[in-house]
Amino acid sequence: MSLMSLTAVELGKKIKEKEVSVSEAADAALEGIKNAEGTINSYVTVLSEEDIKKRAKEVQEGIDAGIYAGPLAGVPVAIKDNMCTEGILTTCSSKILGNFVPTYTAEAVINLIKAGAVIIGKTNMDEFAMGSTTETSCYGATKNPWNTEHVPGGSSGGSCTAVAAEECSYALGSDTGGSIRQPSSFCGVTGIKPTYGTVSRYGLIAYGSSLDQIGPVAKDVSDCAAVLETIASYDPKDSTSVKRDDYDFTSALKDDVKGMRIGLPKEYFGEGLDEEVKAAIFKAVDVLKQKGAEVSEFDLGLVEYAIPAYYVIASAEASSNLARFDGVKYGYRCAEYNGLHNMLKRTRSEGFGPEVKRRIMLGSFVLSSGYYDAYYIKALKTKALIKKEFDKAFEDYDVIIAPASPSTAPKIGESLSDPIKMYLGDIYTISANLAGLPGITVPCGTDSKGLPIGLQMLGNCFAEKKIIRTAYAYEQSHEYARCGICK
Secondary structure (H helix, E strand, C coil), X not given: CCHHHCCHHXXXXXXXXXXXXXXXXXXXXXXXXXXXXXXXXCEEEEXXXXXXXXXXXXXXXXXXXXXXXXXXXXXXEEEECCXXXXXXXXXXXXXXXXXXXXXXXXXXXXXXXXXXXXXXEEECCCHHHCCCCCCCCCCCCCCCCCCCCECCCCCCHHHHHHHHCCCCCEXXXXXXXXXXXXXXXXXXXXXXXXXXXXXXXXXXXXXXXXXXXXXXXXXXXXXXXXXXXXXXXXXXXXXXXXXXCCCCXXXXXXXXXXXXXXXXXXXXXXXXXXXXXXXXXXXXXXXXXXXXXXXXXXXXCCHHHHHHHHHHHHHHHHHHHHHHCCCCCCCCCCCCCCCHHHHHHHHHHHHCCHHHHHHXXXXXXXXXXXXXXXXXXXXXXXXXXXXXXXXXXXXXXXXXEEECCCCCCCECCCCCCCHHHHHHCCCCCHHHHHHCCCEEEEEEEECCCCCEEEEEEEECCCCHXXXXXXXXXXXXXXXXXXXXXXX
């Protein structure tokens, strides 16, 4: 069995107890990449063996000296390719940033480095995180390790497949409308989107600034809690960062949900939800009932407006954020041009892919004169109303349970042929981003095709401990399944 089959916490414990060296852990990750990468395409960049060995040696010396004492010291990690890493290519899986090497590192990644993490590489993603399948990458589609004819989800599909295929111990992803939770569901791993502002966005290349949040992807809830505890911090460099009193997320790892109030929104279990997904989720709910949780259904209003509100807001923010990529100071520049305006136009036309162009155009439209009030302002008002609906729900419930996606992973090519269908696939995840809520996805079974099904749990703002506790309690009754590529 590979060391990458262990959870991150288990591997960290073995390293601390000197049963395994940091170098051996790094070698195991590189071996996993060698075995699987040609098939699934999880990574954009894998660091050189020399650089990884050098870092492993530094960390080993730090562990031996007592400098690195945390649970993740020496454990190999992969970073989604939209987080800046000093001296390491950071592309957002886009041609327009194909030569961009940052001079600084994202705060979340710095926190991992301070904890003794060993970075293995940067993972593939939908271009600028715009997509739900990791097919819009200029480096080619990532494939689901459970069945390579299917997508891994997105936009953090590379991070989720790297964990599922045992190419690293854990990874960082980012979640704008479900981009951690949905691919975690499709790949049979666990992922957390924390409350907005809990993890610094400094160094995260923005898609939708009011929605983006960095979070962990790992094999189980314990790993995710440990990683979140490491990366979460107040950061004055990020104006949206929140100073919290409590970052002790691992203390919530208790197999006890007795008396917890769990709500099931009727709107999330109606038309459009695959019957196998629905059955798996209700089976998981029965487990929580048996453990003492109080479960009931309720009406969650305004769900039907979440998708249009989300895509108006996200596209508007994307059109603004991506205006900086123009070929003037950094990134791709077209080879031939006639004057500044021609250079800008040709650079952006050649540098961005179809999905990114589609969202920039939509965003520019809803922000334009005459349409700003009709679309963008209305979407912001809808966002506020959705937040009120969740506030009302959390007066009665500790945790809300929902599917992570209407179905299991579709086949490669199916979603891109119908963008509207792809957008509708985000129906169960985007509300958490609009309301700034924390959410976690844990595996809860497989369908008749052998593809993983994910169970999503949502909590109130700053109530990560409640969803971690509930997910952990369920997980104790559900054995972690390995993907076909690892067996």
